Amino acid sequence: MAAAVSIVLLIAVGIVFVYPFVWLVSASFKPRGEVFDNRLIPETFTLDNYVAVWQEAPLALWLLNTVIVTALAATAVTISSAMVAWGFSHFRFRGRGALFALVLGSMMLPGAVTMIPTFLIWNALGQVGTLTPMWAHNLFGSAFYIFLMRQFMMSLPRELFDAARVDGAGPWQVFWRIALPLSRPVIAVTLVFEVQAVWTDLMRGLIYLRDNATFTVPRGLKSLVDAFGFGGEWHWEILVTASVVTTVPMIILFFLAQRHIIQGVATTGLKG
Template identity: 35%
Template sequence: MRKAALWNRILTHAVLIFTSLIFMIPFVFMISISLASDSSVVLAQYTLLPTEFHFENYWNILFDTKVSLWLRNSVMITLSCTLATVASCALVAYAFARLRARGRNFWFVVCLSTMMIPSQVRMIPQFVIFKELGWIDTWLPLIVPNLFGSAYYIFMLRQFIARLPRDLDEAATLDGLGYFGIFARIILPLIVPALAAVAVFAIMANWNWFFEPLIYLNTEDLFPLALGVKILTATTSSGAPPMWNKVFTASMILIVPMILVYFVGQKYMYEITLSAGSAGVK
């Protein structure tokens, strides 16, 4: 019996280690290509494990005018979208969780069902609206819609607020606080962990955002880095093949901040998905 259990443990770890290695291969390969010299890139001969260590590729790319501009754009787009989402979703979620009004449940169900609508049926008229407003080739079509909240985040925050004891609100009402006062002074400080979770989700989504920047932005100087990486893979006007070491150096610059955000935000994310996730399917 004990021997069988030992073998069982060894087998489990063998499978897990093997799978982990497979999952890590693309990262290792990316690092390997990012450290390759320009001459290896021309020959397109890469090895899984790095054989060359041109760390200056990372240093040089920060001085590449395009890449540093795209990186700055990514930071600005991500921060403004995230701030707008967190603020609007918190407010709407508070109303759905706490205020009693006719039609509340109806609107909440409507809000939830918008999650299931594929974006394609809204995309073309939205494009037309933003075109009429003269917003094409600006960041406005990316940022402004975040001011109107996002169903999934509203739902997660509502679940979180609904679990806070109501006595707090009642005590605050007796102290003469209005609805907005309760939100700002009582609820907001208590939902900081949930807001952090939403912020982490939003940062990740906005940082990696591809489709809308692709359709709304034409000027390369306005691109976020995720779109910029694709530009780096385009053939240059002189017909030279793309510099893949540069492509993957830029890719690593795109990935590393998200890994850091993940490690910082992990504990918040995990809890809120769990509470929203299990309640969401019931």
């Protein structure tokens, strides 16, 4: 009985989460007058929206910009966070606990506190209006990912590293050739989490991107809302179609990486 109730509850919750996307996909195949008729099966099925969305906006360019920013940001934050996490988990030095607490304490700072100083720095460097501020901040790691990786790396057997040092391996070789390969599950989690975060990051796009040619997907969708929504034309079929096109890559990523996500989270939780 309890199992049946759990299954029914999971199905109900699943429907609640899946329904908005199913509605979005359905609306993308409807003409403008039927977008909000709440039919999951379109009364008038059309593919014109998928043709029009590529004509009305440089969607391919926005997707390319987003892929570039996402790849650079995810790679940068994964490598930099792994290096810091390795230092905290493997090396013993005075003040390590206090320094790690300081890193975790930075998570308590609201993003609004550092938003203006960060903008002034990028503006002084002449990078406002370029894609650089969208990813380069990740070169300095992330407190959350550092904590996640440190917890995992602390569970790795030190005997492997001691044996490698006896064989003549240096600190960098131990980290790159042994620690990183053993940390694949938590690295996969970090990559997927950061890809999702950067792909949907609208705030930085609004702050730093000025030109239509440098827009990322979230910033581009915002410009479409301004042009076809609040601008008075109300082409909602264009907006929902663009939303479907830009959401599909994240769904594909999840299905491809779900095994690694579950393994990484479960392993980190058990060993950390």
